[in-house]
Amino acid sequence: MAKSGEDRLSTLPIELIHRILSFLDAAAAVKTCILSKRWRSIWKCLPVLNLDDNYFQDTYAFDYFVDHILSLRDDSANLYELNVVCHEELEDGDVIDSIIDHVTQTPSILSHIQVLTIQAECVVQNLHNLSICQSLTTLELSEIAMEITPFNFPSLKCFYLFDCRFESGSETFFNAFEDCANLEQLFIDDCFFYGEIQNFQIVAPKLIELRISHWRVDEVFDSDCVIELFTPKLQLFRYHDSYMYEFSTEESLSFVEEVYIDMDEFSEDKDLFLRLTELFEIMESAKSVFLSTSIIQVLSMFSKELAEESSPFSRVETIKLIKDSSSSSSSSYAVPSTVMNYLFGKSTEFDIYEWKGTKSRSIQICKG
Amino acid sequence: MQKTEGEESKAENEEVKQVTLMTSDGVKMKVEISIVYEMEIVRSFIEVNDADHSVPFPLPNVSSHTLDLIIELVKNEYDDEFMKTFSHDELKEVLVAANYLNMKTLLDFIATAIANLLEKKSVEFIRNFFNIVNDFTPEEEAEIRKTNEWVFQDLDED
Numbered sequence: 001m002a003k004s005g006e007d008r009l010s011t012l013p014i015e016l017i018h019r020i021l022s023f024l025d026a027a028a029a030v031k032t033c034i035l036s037k038r039w040r041s042i043w044k045c046l047p048v049l050n051l052d053d054n055y056f057q058d059t060y061a062f063d064y065f066v067d068h069i070l071s072l073r074d075d076s077a078n079l080y081e082l083n084v085v086c087h088e089e090l091e092d093g094d095v096i097d098s099i100i101d102h103v104t105q106t107p108s109i110l111s112h113i114q115v116l117t118i119q120a121e122c123v124v125q126n127l128h129n130l131s132i133c134q135s136l137t138t139l140e141l142s143e144i145a146m147e148i149t150p151f152n153f154p155s156l157k158c159f160y161l162f163d164c165r166f167e168s169g170s171e172t173f174f175n176a177f178e179d180c181a182n183l184e185q186l187f188i189d190d191c192f193f194y195g196e197i198q199n200f201q202i203v204a205p206k207l208i209e210l211r212i213s214h215w216r217v218d219e220v221f222d223s224d225c226v227i228e229l230f231t232p233k234l235q236l237f238r239y240h241d242s243y244m245y246e247f248s249t250e251e252s253l254s255f256v257e258e259v260y261i262d263m264d265e266f267s268e269d270k271d272l273f274l275r276l277t278e279l280f281e282i283m284e285s286a287k288s289v290f291l292s293t294s295i296i297q298v299l300s301m302f303s304k305e306l307a308e309e310s311s312p313f314s315r316v317e318t319i320k321l322i323k324d325s326s327s328s329s330s331s332s333y334a335v336p337s338t339v340m341n342y343l344f345g346k347s348t349e350f351d352i353y354e355w356k357g358t359k360s361r362s363i364q365i366c367k368g
Numbered sequence: 369m370q371k372t373e374g375e376e377s378k379a380e381n382e383e384v385k386q387v388t389l390m391t392s393d394g395v396k397m398k399v400e401i402s403i404v405y406e407m408e409i410v411r412s413f414i415e416v417n418d419a420d421h422s423v424p425f426p427l428p429n430v431s432s433h434t435l436d437l438i439i440e441l442v443k444n445e446y447d448d449e450f451m452k453t454f455s456h457d458e459l460k461e462v463l464v465a466a467n468y469l470n471m472k473t474l475l476d477f478i479a480t481a482i483a484n485l486l487e488k489k490s491v492e493f494i495r496n497f498f499n500i501v502n503d504f505t506p507e508e509e510a511e512i513r514k515t516n517e518w519v520f521q522d523l524d525e526d
Contacts, residue, residue, distance in 0.1 A: 012460065016467055019475065023483035030519045034491055034512055036500045061521070068518040263487065 014042070022048035022081070026069055027055045043069075045077035051099070052085045061087050063095050070102045078112040086120035093122035096144070104129045111135055131179075136287055148193075152179035160187045168195035175201040187211040195290060203230040213240035229253065229282065237283060240264075244275045249282050259286040262322050266294040273302045280312035287315050289343075292322040296335055303338040311345025319343060374377065387414065390424035395432035403442045407468035428436045429468045434461045456497055459485075 006041075021029040021043065029050075030043045049069070053062040073079075084099055085290045096118060103109050103116070112135050118124075119142035127144075130136060131152040138158040145165035153159070159180065168174055174197045177183055190213065193200070197217050202210070210231065217225040229249045235257045242264040261279070266272070278296060299306060387410065405411050410425055427435070437458060442472040444450055454462070459482055466474040485495055494501060504512070513520045 012464070013467075014481075016463060017498075019479045020463075020482050020486070023476075023480045024487060025518055028487055030516065031491075032494065033516060034504075034509060034520075035495055035498070035502070037503050040512070065518055092376065 006009075010116070015199075017042060018045070018047055021046055022050075024050065025052050025055055026050050027052075027065060030069060040073070044072065044074040047079060048076070049082075050083045050085075052083075053088055054085070055120070059086075059090060059095070062088075065096060066099065070099070075106060075108055075340060077108060079106075079109040080112055081115040082109075083115075083117045083296050084097065084120065085117075086122070090120060090122035093120070093124045093144075095135055096120050096122060096124050096220040097126050100124070100126050100129060104132060105247065114138065116140070117142075134179075148176065149173075150176055150178055154179060154181060156180050157182055158185040159183055161189065161191050162187070163190045164192075166191065166193045168193055168197055170196050172196055172198040173201065174199070175203055178203045181205060183207050185209045188213075188215050190214045192216045197225055199226050199228060201228045201230065205230070205232060207231040207234055209236040210234060211236075211238040213238070215241065215245075217245070236260075237286075239279075244279070247279045247282055252284065253282060254285050256283050256285045258288040258290075259283040260290040260322075261295060262292040263294045263298070266298045268301045270302070273298055273305065277309055277312065284312050285315055286313055287317045288320070289313060289316055289318070290320045290322055296321065296339055299339045300336045303336060306338050306342045309342060311342055313343065316344065388424040389435065390426045391430055391432040391435050392428050393431050396424050397432060397435060397439075399439060401436075403439055406442060406471050406473065409471070410469070413456060427469070430465045431461070434458075434465045437462055438469075438471070441474065441477075446473070448481075451478075451481055 021032065024045075026046075026049050029046060033040050033043055051062075051066055052070070053059065056062040056065060060213070064268065078335050082099070082103065086095065090096075092255070099118075101120055103113060113133060113140040114135055116130070116136060117138075117140040119140075121143040122145070124144045124146045127141075127146055128149070128151075130139070131154070133153075134155050136153060136155050138160075139153060139156055140158075140160040140162070141164055142162040143164065146167070148166045148168055151159070159177070167200045174193075174195070177186065178201075181204075184206055186204065186207060186209070189211070200217055210229075212227075217227075224246070228250055229247060229252075230249055231249075231253065234253045235255050237256060237258070238260040240260075240262040244263065261276075276295060379427065385401055387401055387404045389397050389399055389404070389410070391397060404414070410427075436461075437454065440450060441447070441462070451459075459478065463475070463478045463482065466478055482497075488499060489497075494500075502509075
């Protein structure tokens with residue numbers, strides 16, 4: 001019995017070797033060619049490539065490596081996932097542009113690639129060429145800078161933008177995702193959109209989850225830019241920032257289940273108060289509502305106005321208070337009765353919790 | 369999601385909470401249905417046939433020792449520390465079994481663990497792990513290093 005086990009293990013099937021090597025850095029995967037004759041060309045057919053400059057002395061060596069691995073790959077082997085990470089700041093985006101060219105010019109990659117992630121601090125020129133790629137479902141971009149015209153990725157389902165800089169020119173209306181009609185998940189984190197945008201539209205008929213954090217439109221922090229949502233299927237909305245943009249929508253978002261709004265700072269600002277209450281009304285269907293204690297504080301500063309507002313959340317079941325770890329660990333938190341009445345007005349049953357990270361526990365509510 | 373379904377059926381019917389599996393060394397093991405549901409090969413059979421759970425489902429390619437390891441891994445929600453106690457053969461046994469049982473999460477978890485183990489290890493270590501016999505002559509090996517200098521250049525300096 002033990003012997004047959006050993007025999008079975010001595011030659012793992014090629015798909016299992018591919019799977020292991022798919023989790024390795026590409027340089028380490030290529031180096032397996034030295035192991036034996038059977039292994040000599042295995043790296044040429046890998047379904048996943050992880051290109052990382054961490055393993056190279058400088059950008060030049062990484063560039064040289066990328067050039068070789070892509071051109072020496074077996075052109076008939078399908079590539080499903082390509083992950084590129086450059087930790088070093090690049091002088092130009094040539095490495096990234098040549099990788100994108102390789103993707104769009106190699107049929108076995110172009111028609112099969114599903115996941116592409118690029119992390120590189122550089123200006124990228126030809127990202128839009130990926131629009132001809134019909135298998136791409138997940139695109140994650142970090143630290144890149146580029147001029148944008150509306151993104152045109154018709155097959156894309158998940159689009160993640162982290163720490164990116166976009167130059168949008170002199171357009172005042174900007175509809176960035178109109179040609180990404182299949183988008184289901186959109187994360188925009190720490191991104192700047194430079195230009196003169198007054199009206200940023202997110203048109204995504206299939207969008208389920210939208211996360212926005214530390215997003216700056218027009219570089220100006222008190223920008224009057226309006227973010228318009230045309231996302232009729234939206235279920236999850238997350239917003240985390242020190243600033244609140246004005247949100248608007250033409251049609252109600254009746255599928256919203258969960259709303260998470262975390263403000264780092266707060267001030268006695270009537271505009272902020274109005275933007276918050278408007279956003280609550282847009283998210284009126286939410287069953288779970290997560291609010292930072294700073295938002296409760298903003299609301300409580302306008303109790304006179306609140307008393308005249310009707311309660312926004314018609315289906316709310318739970319409200320959780322987001323407390324950051326620096327705030328006091330006291331288990332009770334005073335929520336003024338005007339705020340309570342406003343938040344829970346139409347609901348007869350609800351629970352309220354304090355929430356830190358993934359843990360939540362019941363919180364004693366004191367009417368202030 | 370699979371777990372929830374497992375828990376639901378557990379609540380509905382006390383009798384279906386366990387499925388008996390018969391390993392390659394003839395051991396009958398009762399396994400919680402929530403764990404069995406992660407095994408696509410067993411799950412699809414149970415769902416299609418609405419099988420009698422008391423009849424052991426045969427797993428001719430999985431030993432009782434390997435099945436024990438798999439059950440512990442799933443129960444502990446894929447605990448890294450527990451897996452670090454595995455021998456190289458156990459890692460490969462679990463990998464092959466996860467592939468046969470079609471357990472996607474476990475397969476990715478164990479493949480990642482093996483990749484991490486092999487990362488930055490010597491050629492000899494990797495040969496040893498995969499039981500590879502070096503069938504290159506020293507001349508052939510030198511030739512491969514030379515033609516692939518674009519990846520071996522940094523290694524030579526170590």
